[in-house]
Structure formats: C-alpha cells, structure tokens
Amino acid sequence: MKSLKYVQQLVACNLCGGDNFLEISKRDRHDLNITSALCTQCGLIAINPRMSPEDYDDLYQSGENHRLWMELNNTTKTPDFAERYKGAYQFGRKVAEVVKQHIGTGLAVEVGSGTGAVLAAFRDVADIKMVKGIDPSPEEAAKCNARLDKE
Secondary structure, rough: OOOOOEEOOOOOOOOOOOOEEEEOOOOOOOOEEOOOEEEEOOEEEEOOEOOEEEEEEEHHHHOOOHHHHHHHHHOOOOHHHHHHHHHHHHHHHHHHHHHHHHHHOOOEEEEEOOOOOOHHHHHHHHOOOOOEEHHHHHOHHHHHHHHHHHH
16 A cells, blocks of 8 residues: 655544544545545545645645656656546545435535546535535636536
8 A cells, every 4th residue: 555755643623623533435546545534523524634734735836746646647647637537536436425325415615626526426426516626726726616617
C-alpha cells in the first residue's frame, strides 16, 4: 500500500464538531493510505485522519499533487482532465453505493472536488438534488462547477 509523505491527524468534524465517525474506506482509488469517514452526527463525509492545512498548501503549491498523479498512473504525461474525471467518477460511484443509505438527497458539497466527478457520481447513484465543488485550485473549481451545472 502506498502512503503520502505527509503526517495525518485525527480531527473533529468540520461541520458539527462531532468526534464519532463511520469508516467508509481505508484507501483511496490509487491505493493510498487515506481514510474516508462519515460523521455519524451530521453526515459529513471527509478524509479523517487528514493532513494539516500547511501540508495541503505544500501539496498543491509545490505541484506535488500532479507529480503524485503521474507516478500513481505510471505516466510521464501531465494529468488530463478527462482521464482524471473517469477514474474519480468510478471511485465516486463505489463510495456513493456504500453511503447512500446514510445521507440525504438535498445538497452535497465536496471540498477538494478536483474534476467534480465524485460529486457527479453521488448525484447519479445517491439521487442528490444539488452538488457543488470547492477546490484549492480556482481553475479546477471553475471546471468542476461548470461541468456539474451543465449535466
């Protein structure tokens, strides 16, 4: 199993402050040791434990996120939006199937939404009425929300 070089920390829920989580997955779609968890008090799904804000800044500002994607996909080619969308959508479908009985159908917001594919999968599988993405990259967030608004 692959790991990120960054230290991960267990945190309270960002939405309600709760500290009881249902583990959804111990690995992400790239087999990285990243745990996704559902807050049992409010239903927020987030990476927990997760990197510190400083480590997230470093990951995106240094370009390490794109280098990591290329390494995990065994390529020297810069990540293509369509390729990343396809992989993220497949991953999102799997996660949505697991959690759909635990979540409502009103609004889903993903922080770190990248391509928006995970949100699209949640909308399709869990019958979410409205989805919105937030991402550290303004370009990614704009592409994500433009695509989701058209679909």
